[in-house]
């Protein structure tokens with residue numbers, strides 16, 4: 258969609274749908290913007306529309322300024338958050354599509370919400386674009402009918418104009434990163450093998466100005482990455498280690514490393530998963546998608562940071578060469594790991610990637626991974642688990658998630674969880690007790706991060722995928738994490 262900011266005077270702005278966000282119980286703005294039309298006020302009242310959150314009312318207005326108006330509720334003024342604005346926008350976007358609108362005009366985006374103009378415009382555009390995104394499909398011919406192509410944000414007050422412009426462009430950037438992540442997650446795994454994920458990353462790097470390096474199996478052997486190679490060895494599609502790095506970061510800029518789990522399909526390997534819903538395991542590269550989406554956003558914002566994005570990617574499959582329960586792998590760090598369950602593969606590939614990344618001594622290190630079903634049981638689909646060795650970094654991610662609406666919730670990481678991973682035959686085993694599975698998984702990762710590197714781990718197994726669509730997107734990959742991680746980077750360098 259193409260967005261612009263236009264001068265006030267809604268009636269003269271053109272467009273085939275006028276969208277008016279309404280604070281609950283406050284229809285004065287509607288009156289003001291439509292020139293105090295009594296018939297409109299009467300219709301809205303008759304329809305019982307008060308502006309409750311996520312409620313909508315399409316109204317056709319005859320007479321001067323003929324056309325469709327869509328009222329969209331924001332809820333009570335004291336309860337309006339950034340996420341309220343995004344969801345209202347997403348709802349309006351879906352409604353606009355079903356009304357076959359091509360050009361939408363939205364107004365006002367500041368006055369009654371209590372939020373500043375820039376923030377409201379940013380959240381509006383972000384939510385609108387997210388809500389509009391069609392379900393992922395391999396076949397372009399099957400993609401849903403087009404939604405609106407042009408959006409105009411009305412500046413009621415001349416002095417809001419610049420702020421609205423900035424907000425619009427930030428919203429576009431954030432949505433682009435999220436949708437890029439979503440697109441990757443939704444690709445069928447035969448179209449997103451480790452090799453193809455590496456090619457996608459190269460494309461992103463090129464467009465966003467990063468240096469990209471892809472290590473193949475031979476180089477992984479040189480680096481002795483027994484975890485990544487081990488997980489990949491049951492598949493014909495060999496693993497890769499992908500990295501992106503900022504070009505020309507300012508001198509003295511901090512290095513922030515983002516590591517994303519890139520299992521392009523998780524069958525479980527020899528510890529095969531049950532067949533029901535196995536198809537959802539194409540989302541097991543959502544951590545990789547999140548860090549790549551974040552890279553897109555960070556580049557567009559031109560943040561003063563040396564960003565290092567690292568994606569270990571493999572396909573977890575059970576062929577005759579696959580790793581077996583009781584195999585012992587030697588990781589790049591030299592640590593030996595007894596594999597007791599080949600379905601606990603994420604920690605194996607991340608161990609090598611974290612070790613490799615830490616040799617670069619980043620100032621901050623965040624990994625994102627669809628790591629455990631246990632985390633979904635603990636926190637549900639709407640929250641990612643958050644663990645780490647740095648309370649500062651954990652707090653930054655909590656703040657970022659509160660702002661972007663990608664909620665994260667802290668979970669404990671203590672020595673007892675590391676002790677639960679002691680093996681009789683190796684330094685570690687890859688499987689802890691069933692109880693607290695998200696905690697022992699994080700404890701496993703912590704063994705590959707030196708204690709003096711500030712590290713946080715985001716387990717996004719729950720929110721990475723949704724079975725039911727909502728105002729911010731259809732069924733499928735959600736793009737969770739891209740905006741969150743980009744915002745965290747921004748806070749860290751800000």
Ligand code: BES
Pocket residue numbers: 523541598600601602603627628629630631633688689694718719
């Ligand atoms: N990729 C899965 C975790 C997952 C579960 C992601 C649900 C998305 C939705 C991970 O590799 C896995 O299989 N974890 C096992 C670990 C267990 C064997 C210790 C799990 O959670 O069951």
Ligand code: MN
Pocket residue numbers: 523525599600601602603
């Ligand atoms: Mn698994």
Ligand code: ZN
Pocket residue numbers: 520523541600602603627628
């Ligand atoms: Zn997995």
